[in-house]
Structures are given as C-alpha cells and as structure tokens.
Amino acid sequence: MIRCTRHTAAFSLLLLLALLAGAGRVQVVQSASYDDNPGNRRTQIARWSQPRGDIYIGDRKVTGSTDTRQDLRYERSYTAGDLYAPVTGHASQGYGATGLESAEDDLLSGADDRLAPFPFWHEITRSLRPPGDVHTTIDRDLQRIAYDRLAGRKGAVVALQPRTGRILALVSTPSYDPQQLSSNGRDTTAAWRRLTRDDDQPLLNRAIRQTYPPGSAFKVVTAAAALENGVVGDIDAPTRTPSPYRLTGSNTLLRNASGGCADASLRDAFAASCNTVFAKLGAEVGGEAMAATARAFGFNAGEDELRLPSPALPSVFATRQDAAQVSLSAIGQYETRATPLQMAEVAAAVANGGQRMRPYLVERVTDGDGDTVGVTRPEVAGSAMRPMTAQLLQQMMVDVVERGTGKRAAIKGAVVGGKTGTAQHGVENSAIPYAWFISWAKSGGAASAADVAVAVVVEDAEAHRADVSGGGSAAPIAREVMKAALD
Known part of the structure; x- marks a missing residue:
C-alpha cells in the first residue's frame, strides 16, 4: 500500500511539473507570438485601456484622448489636426500609427522603460505605467504661416535652425485630420478608403517622405563641389562656357532660360541660374567628386x-x-532626387559656415509627473564644405535675392540668401515643373549667425506653366516664414 502511494505521489509530481513547464512555455517562451496574434484582442484592449501621452507644440498640447467606454476605451483626439498632421501623424485603433505617434509610441503608450523606476517589476506584473509626453521643436507661428501661405496647393515647407538642427516648421499640403482615423468603426473605414484613394495623397508627408528633382536649387551643391575641388578658384572669373552647351559625349544642346550666360562667372551664373555653366562645372568636377x-x-x-x-x-x-x-x-535633373528636408539642410549648412547639423523634431520627453526623462542635444552631422567655401556661397546666395531670380524673398532690414529652382519632370518635361526656393535669413550683420533656413517646394498642378518658378511661387512663401522667424 505504501509502495502504491509513493508511485502515485511521484506520478502526480511529474504531472504537476509538466503542467508548470507547459504554463511557463506559454507565458514566457511563446508569449510574444500570442501577443502578436491578430486574433488576440487582449493586447489591443490593454493598449487602449488608458489615455495616451500627449504631443506638445510649444507649451500647448495638440493631442488628447476621449473616453468611448467601449472595449477599446480611449480614442485619440487632435487639435488643429490638419495643421500638425506631418508632425504628429495618426494613432489609429484600426490602422496603426505614423509620425511621432509611431516613432514615440513606447513613451506615449507607457511602455518605455524610462517611465518606470523599476522596469523589471512592471514586466513581471504586466501593470500599466502612466504614459509620457513628447515636446517638439516646432514653432507654432512658423507652422501656421507656412501652412496658410501654401494655401491648399500641393507642396511642403521645412524650416530649420542652422546652428542646432531644430526643426521649426514641418508642413505638407494637402493635409488631413488624423482624428478621422482614430477609431475603428464604419466612419473610420470610410475615411481611410477616401484618403488612400485620393489622387492628391493627403496621407503622404511631402516634407520628409517625398523626393523631387531639386532643379536649380541643387546648384548650391554643384557650386560647393566646384570650389572645394579647385575647379573654380575665383567666383568672378569667366568660366569659358558656351551658350548653348553641348553635353559631353552627346549631341544634346543645353540652353538657358535667361540671357547673359555665355562665359559667365560663377557668381553671375549663380544669380541668373545658368544651366550651361553648372552643367559644364559638373562635368569638370566629375561624377565621383560630385557624389x-x-x-x-x-x-x-x-x-x-x-x-x-x-x-x-x-x-x-x-x-x-x-x-x-x-x-x-x-543642375538637379536626371536621377537626382531630394526631400524638402534635405534641401533645407543644404541651405542650413551654407548658413552655418559649412557645418551640417543633424535635424531633430523632439526637444525633450517627460514622464507622467512632468519630469524630463530625455533631452535631444544638437549634434554635428558632418562638414559639408570648408568655412571659406560657405562664405563664398553665402555671398552668391545674397546676390540671388538682391539682384537675381530670388528678389521676392527680400526682407527689409535683414540679410537673406536664397536659390531658386524650377525642376522639370514628366515625359519629355511635359508636366508642370516643381517650384523650389531654399534660403536662410539673419537679422544681424554679415558676421552674425543665421536665424533660420527654409526650403519650399510647390507642385502647383493647377497653375499655368509660365507662372511656376521658384522665384514666383516658392520664394514669397519662404519670405513669410523667414520674416516670422526673425520677428
């Protein structure tokens, strides 16, 4: 009898150990696969069971959370959603997250370890942490002015602080209201279908997620390459460029939209935006050095x-x-493609004496009590050119605004440098060109640091072809943004 009892006890112990091993396998080894299973609603229910942290523009939050008292309890809400959509993105119960809502999701949802003094304890208990908040670098006034000046046209505006890389404005139009996608009901499904099928692509963040041929705005880079590689030693010396210019190894003749380009100096060619001069300089610099x-x-x-x-x-x-x-x-054509963010970096590097700063959108992040748990420090991304080259480019960009194609960007009492661009595209350049303007401005004298660098691109599909140019369509927008930054 005692022997049978022992065998039964041993067998029961083995069964208990097997159950514990199975439970451990499910809860530890396979927990991630169960969490990611589309049929598991517990993860979604837990995710939306508390309000998300907020995204701030200056001292004002532009997001919120609404209690729906449904299974997915808290739904994301937005203030001036279409204005800030390129910054915030959307946080949708049905269609995921984009923008800062995605990039900072761990912090906004409370999953970030920086929000808990004892992260391991939260992993064991699976308890919810109070979410954190994201404080952006965006200037509310610059964002509004850039958005209003685009006036519903397709395009984008990016404004940077050259000496730090802080993004002061990030605008993309046409835009959308992220709150349309917050829920998971029929209205949300209809909004998603409408937005994704819209030919104007309102969900596309043109400021950072769309590349365009930069056109003549890229001549800033070409001029830097010519100066850095010794192809041009004196910006006032003739370049010995014919007009029209025959492309090397080709029968194609390149012409100019303006006169006075034959044998023009680099300074004059930059102000008049002579294609022939910069095409010749590019060939002389060579593909490897240009790249x-x-x-x-x-x-x-x-x-x-x-x-x-x-x-x-x-x-x-x-x-x-x-x-x-x-x-x-x-000259910014062929396969050269750039985002408005990239072209704002080009202008900022010139304004910052050749030093390129890494752009950033988040100033700091805080926990549920408002205590700072993370700060973004300005970071040097590299040297785009020597300081002397940057000084020469600054002079040439000022010439563009004072006597060249960018006169409509001039601001009384300020030093403004810029470069226009009209980028051709479409089959045999049949489509309406893209209008570019990149610029920087400073309120002090020549020796002071620039306060702001701006890039504007306007697609303007409804305009007459003759009306589309960097100086005509894009420069006035840049002027208003720069003026607001200086004010």
Whole structure:
C-alpha cells in the first residue's frame, strides 16, 4: 500500500511539473507570438485601456484622448489636426500609427522603460505605467504661416535652425485630420478608403517622405563641389562656357532660360541660374567628386541618419553616371532626387559656415509627473564644405535675392540668401515643373549667425506653366516664414 502511494505521489509530481513547464512555455517562451496574434484582442484592449501621452507644440498640447467606454476605451483626439498632421501623424485603433505617434509610441503608450523606476517589476506584473509626453521643436507661428501661405496647393515647407538642427516648421499640403482615423468603426473605414484613394495623397508627408528633382536649387551643391575641388578658384572669373552647351559625349544642346550666360562667372551664373555653366562645372568636377560633395550635404544617407525620430526618405545623387548624366545631375535633373528636408539642410549648412547639423523634431520627453526623462542635444552631422567655401556661397546666395531670380524673398532690414529652382519632370518635361526656393535669413550683420533656413517646394498642378518658378511661387512663401522667424 505504501509502495502504491509513493508511485502515485511521484506520478502526480511529474504531472504537476509538466503542467508548470507547459504554463511557463506559454507565458514566457511563446508569449510574444500570442501577443502578436491578430486574433488576440487582449493586447489591443490593454493598449487602449488608458489615455495616451500627449504631443506638445510649444507649451500647448495638440493631442488628447476621449473616453468611448467601449472595449477599446480611449480614442485619440487632435487639435488643429490638419495643421500638425506631418508632425504628429495618426494613432489609429484600426490602422496603426505614423509620425511621432509611431516613432514615440513606447513613451506615449507607457511602455518605455524610462517611465518606470523599476522596469523589471512592471514586466513581471504586466501593470500599466502612466504614459509620457513628447515636446517638439516646432514653432507654432512658423507652422501656421507656412501652412496658410501654401494655401491648399500641393507642396511642403521645412524650416530649420542652422546652428542646432531644430526643426521649426514641418508642413505638407494637402493635409488631413488624423482624428478621422482614430477609431475603428464604419466612419473610420470610410475615411481611410477616401484618403488612400485620393489622387492628391493627403496621407503622404511631402516634407520628409517625398523626393523631387531639386532643379536649380541643387546648384548650391554643384557650386560647393566646384570650389572645394579647385575647379573654380575665383567666383568672378569667366568660366569659358558656351551658350548653348553641348553635353559631353552627346549631341544634346543645353540652353538657358535667361540671357547673359555665355562665359559667365560663377557668381553671375549663380544669380541668373545658368544651366550651361553648372552643367559644364559638373562635368569638370566629375561624377565621383560630385557624389562625395552631395554625400557631405546629406544625400545618399543611411537609414539611421534619417530619423527625426520620424523616419525620412533618403535623398539620392547617382554614383554611377557618364559625363552627360553628371552634367544633368549637376543642375538637379536626371536621377537626382531630394526631400524638402534635405534641401533645407543644404541651405542650413551654407548658413552655418559649412557645418551640417543633424535635424531633430523632439526637444525633450517627460514622464507622467512632468519630469524630463530625455533631452535631444544638437549634434554635428558632418562638414559639408570648408568655412571659406560657405562664405563664398553665402555671398552668391545674397546676390540671388538682391539682384537675381530670388528678389521676392527680400526682407527689409535683414540679410537673406536664397536659390531658386524650377525642376522639370514628366515625359519629355511635359508636366508642370516643381517650384523650389531654399534660403536662410539673419537679422544681424554679415558676421552674425543665421536665424533660420527654409526650403519650399510647390507642385502647383493647377497653375499655368509660365507662372511656376521658384522665384514666383516658392520664394514669397519662404519670405513669410523667414520674416516670422526673425520677428
């Protein structure tokens, strides 16, 4: 009898150990797969069981949470959602998250370890932590002015602080109200279908997630390459460029939209935006050196370099080209593509004496009690050019505004430098060109630091072709944004 009891006890112990092992396997080893299973609503219910942290523009929060008293209890809400959509993105119960809502999701949802003094205890108890808040670098006035000046046209505006890399404005139009996507009901489904099928692509963040041919705005990079590589030693010396200019190894003749480009100096060619001069300079610099200079400005960057923390699309300068293709790339055509963020970086690097700062969108993050748990420090991304080259480019960009194609960007009492761009695209350039303007401004004298750098691109599909130009469409928008920054 005692022997049978012992066997029964041993067998029961084995069964208990097997049950504990099975439970441990499910709760520890396989927990992640169960959490990620689309059929598991517990994860979603837990995720939306408390209000999310908020995103701040200055001292005002532009997000909130609404108690629906449903299974997915708290629904995201937005203030002036279409104005700040390129910054916040959306947090949707049915369609996931984008923008800062995605990049800072751990903090906003309470999952970030910085929000708990004892993170391991929260892992064991699976208890919810109070969420944190995100404080952005966006200037409320600049954001509103940039958005209003685009006036519903397709395009984007990015404003940076050159000496730090702080993003002061990030605008993309047409925009959308993220609150339309917050819930998971029929109205949300209908809104998602409408937005995703809209030919104007309101969900696309054109400021950081769309690349365009930069056109003549890229001539800033080409001028830097020519000066850095010794192709041009004196910006006032004739460049011996014919007009029209025959592309090397090709029968294609390149012409100019303005006169006075034959044998023009680099300074005059920059002010008049002479395609022939910059195409010739690009060929003389060579594809390898042009690509190296473009990379120094931020083109062809890796994924880790392009987080704000929202991910930005890389800008591209082709690394394998023949001489004719290099010439076209040097005037911002062929396969050269850039985001408005990238072109704002180009202007900022010139304004900052050649030093390129890494752009950032989050100033600091705080916990549920308002205590700071993370701060973004300005970071040098690299040297785009020597300080002397930057000084020469500053002079040439000021000439563009004072006597060249960018006169409509001038601000009384301020020093303004800029570069226009009209980028052709479409089959045989049949589409309406993109209008570019990149610029910087400072309220002090020549020796002072620039206060703001701006890039504007306007697609303007409804405009007459003759009305679309960087100086005509984009420069006035940049002027208003810069003026607000200086004020």
